[in-house]
Amino acid sequence: MIRTRFAPSPTGFLHIGGARTTLYNWLFARHHKGTFVLRIEDTDEVRSTEDSVTAILDSIRWLGLDWDEGPVDLSSDRGPYAPYYQMKRLELYQKHVKELAAAGRAYPCYCSKDELDAMRKAAIAEKRPAVYDGRCQRLTDRQKAEHEAAGRRPSWRFSMPEDGETVVDDMIRGRVSFDNRLLPDLVIQKATGGPTYNFACVVDDHAMEISHVIRGDEHLSNTPSQQRIYEALGWTPPKFAHLSMILGPDGSKLSKRHGATSVLEYKAAGFLPSAMRNYLGLLGWSTTDSRQLFFGAELAEAFDLAGCQKNPAVFDQTKLTWMNGEHLRKLGLEDLMAHAEPFLRAAGLAGPLDPPLDRTVALEGEKCKLLADIPGRVEIFYKDVVFTPKAMDGVLKKPGVKEVLLDMAGLLAGAEPFVEKVLEEKIRGYCEAKA
RNA sequence: GGCGUGUUCGUCUAGCGGCCUAGGACAUCGCCCUCUCAAGGCGAAGAUCACGGGUUCAAAUCCCGUACACGCCA
Numbered sequence: 001m002i003r004t005r006f007a008p009s010p011t012g013f014l015h016i017g018g019a020r021t022t023l024y025n026w027l028f029a030r031h032h033k034g035t036f037v038l039r040i041e042d043t044d045e046v047r048s049t050e051d052s053v054t055a056i057l058d059s060i061r062w063l064g065l066d067w068d069e070g071p072v073d074l075s076s077d078r079g080p081y082a083p084y085y086q087m088k089r090l091e092l093y094q095k096h097v098k099e100l101a102a103a104g105r106a107y108p109c110y111c112s113k114d115e116l117d118a119m120r121k122a123a124i125a126e127k128r129p130a131v132y133d134g135r136c137q138r139l140t141d142r143q144k145a146e147h148e149a150a151g152r153r154p155s156w157r158f159s160m161p162e163d164g165e166t167v168v169d170d171m172i173r174g175r176v177s178f179d180n181r182l183l184p185d186l187v188i189q190k191a192t193g194g195p196t197y198n199f200a201c202v203v204d205d206h207a208m209e210i211s212h213v214i215r216g217d218e219h220l221s222n223t224p225s226q227q228r229i230y231e232a233l234g235w236t237p238p239k240f241a242h243l244s245m246i247l248g249p250d251g252s253k254l255s256k257r258h259g260a261t262s263v264l265e266y267k268a269a270g271f272l273p274s275a276m277r278n279y280l281g282l283l284g285w286s287t288t289d290s291r292q293l294f295f296g297a298e299l300a301e302a303f304d305l306a307g308c309q310k311n312p313a314v315f316d317q318t319k320l321t322w323m324n325g326e327h328l329r330k331l332g333l334e335d336l337m338a339h340a341e342p343f344l345r346a347a348g349l350a351g352p353l354d355p356p357l358d359r360t361v362a363l364e365g366e367k368c369k370l371l372a373d374i375p376g377r378v379e380i381f382y383k384d385v386v387f388t389p390k391a392m393d394g395v396l397k398k399p400g401v402k403e404v405l406l407d408m409a410g411l412l413a414g415a416e417p418f419v420e421k422v423l424e425e426k427i428r429g430y431c432e433a434k435a
Numbered sequence: 436g437g438c439g440u441g442u443u444c445g446u447c448u449a450g451c452g453g454c455c456u457a458g459g460a461c462a463u464c465g466c467c468c469u470c471u472c473a474a475g476g477c478g479a480a481g482a483u484c485a486c487g488g489g490u491u492c493a494a495a496u497c498c499c500g501u502a503c504a505c506g507c508c509a
Contacts (some may be wrong), residue, residue: 129437130508182438184508221439221507290449311441319461325473384492
C-alpha cells in the first residue's frame with residue numbers, strides 16, 4: 001500500500017517549493033491509488049504559529065490537493081494515526097528516545113551552544129571535519145551527576161556507528177553513499193524535551209506507515225542519519241525520493257526578493273489551481289514526449305518518479321502565465337465567470353447593477369476621462385452583477401459572451417503590470433480617436 | 436572547511452552508446468489573419484550537450500579530473 005505525506009513546519013506561508021513537494025506526494029499517491037497524509041511539524045515552539053497552519057491548509061486546499069488523513073482545522077484531525085500535529089505526540093518521541101538510551105544508542109549531552117561552537121571552530125582550524133566528537137558519550141555517571149547538580153539540562157544524541165558507510169538508495173538520485181565517520185551524533189531530543197526535526201520525522205513516518213518519503217533535496221544529507229535511526233529502532237525505512245530545488249531567475253534559491261513566492265499570492269493574482277498544478281508538475285518532472293498540457297486527472301495518470309529531474313529548475317512565471325491562459329480557455333462559461341468576477345470587480349469593471357459611470361485614469365501627464373456610456377456597449381449579467389468593460393469597447397463587438405469574458409479574465413487575472421499596460425494602450429487609443 | 440548533489444538553446448525539458456547535422460514547449464524576432472486579445476497560422480533565430488582527459492569503430496550518453504552552482508554539517 002502506497003502512503004505518502006507532506007509534513008510542513010508552520011513557520012510561514014506555503015511557498016512554491018513546498019507546493020511542488022505537496023503536489024508530487026499527492027500525485028504519487030493518487031497515481032497508485034494510495035493514501036496521502038498531511039502532518040504538521042510544529043515542534044519549533046518559537047517559530048510555529050496558528051496563522052501559518054491556517055495559511056498552509058488553505059493553500060493546499062486551494063491547489064486542489066485533498067489529503068486522506070491529517071488535520072481538519074487547528075483543533076481537530078482525522079485519520080487512524082491521529083494526532084497529526086507533532087506537539088500532540090511528544091510522549092511517543094520521548095518513549096523512543098528512552099528505548100534508544102536503554103539499548104545504548106542514545107546518550108545525554110551537556111555541551112552548551114558556546115562549547116559546541118568552540119569545538120567546531122577548533123575542528124575547522126585544524127582542518128578536521130566539523131563533526132561533534134561524541135565526548136559526552138564517554139561521560140561517567142559521576143560527571144553526569146555533576147552536570148545535573150549544576151542545573152544543566154541535557155539534550156539527547158543518537159550514537160552513530162563509527163566506521164563503514166551508509167548507503168541511501170534514492171528513487172531519483174540512485175545510490176548515494178556516506179562515510180559513517182563523518183555522520184554526526186545527531187541531537188534527537190532538545191534540552192526542552194521536544195524532539196528534533198530528524199527524529200520526530202523518523203518516528204512519525206514509521207508510526208504512520210509512510211511507504212514513500214518524497215521531499216526536498218535539502219534533506220538528502222540527513223537521510224543516512226535517519227536511516228541509522230530506523231535501524232537502531234528495528235524498523236524498515238521507507239523509500240526515499242529527493243526532489244531538486246526550485247531557483248529564482250538568478251540561479252539562487254527562490255526567495256521573497258524574486259517576487260511572489262507564496263501560493264496564496266498566486267491565487268490572489270488570478271492563477272487557476274489547475275494551471276498551478278500543471279506548471280509545478282512540470283518543474284522538475286516530464287514525460288518522454290515532453291508533453292506540456294495536462295487537464296483534470298491527466299497529471300496524476302501520467303505521473304511517475306522516474307521522470308523526475310535531478311538538477312534544480314528555475315521558476316518561470318512567464319510560462320506559468322501562458323499555461324494559465326490555456327487552462328482559462330478550457331473553462332466553461334459558468335466557471336469562467338465565477339473565476340473572473342472578483343478580478344473584474346476589483347478593476348471596477350463589474351459591480352452592482354447601477355455602476356458608477358466614469359473613471360479617471362492618469363496617463364503620461366494627461367488626464368483622460370474614461371466614458372462609460374460608449375454607444376453600443378455590452379453589459380453582461382451574471383447573478384446580481386453586471387460586467388461593464390468600459391475600457392474595452394473594441395473587445396465587446398466580439399460575438400460570443402464567452403469570448404468577451406475570456407478576454408477580460410485573461411486581461412485582468414494573472415498579470416497586474418500587463419493589465420495596466422493594456423488598459424493604457426486602450427485609453428490612449430480612445431483619446432486619439434477623440435482628438 | 437568537510438561531505439553530498441548537480442551542470443543539454445535565455446527558461447522548462449527530450450535524450451539512457453550509432454535514429455542527434457541534438458527534438459519539443461515557453462519567451463524572442465519576422466510575416467499572415469483579426470472588431471486593439473495571455474487567441475490562431477506560418478517561419479526564423481537560439482545549445483561546439485560546463486571544461487579537460489580517457490574508454491570505444493562510434494559518446495550529450497560510460498569512466499576520471501577540473502571549474503562553477505546549490506544543499507547539509509550550521
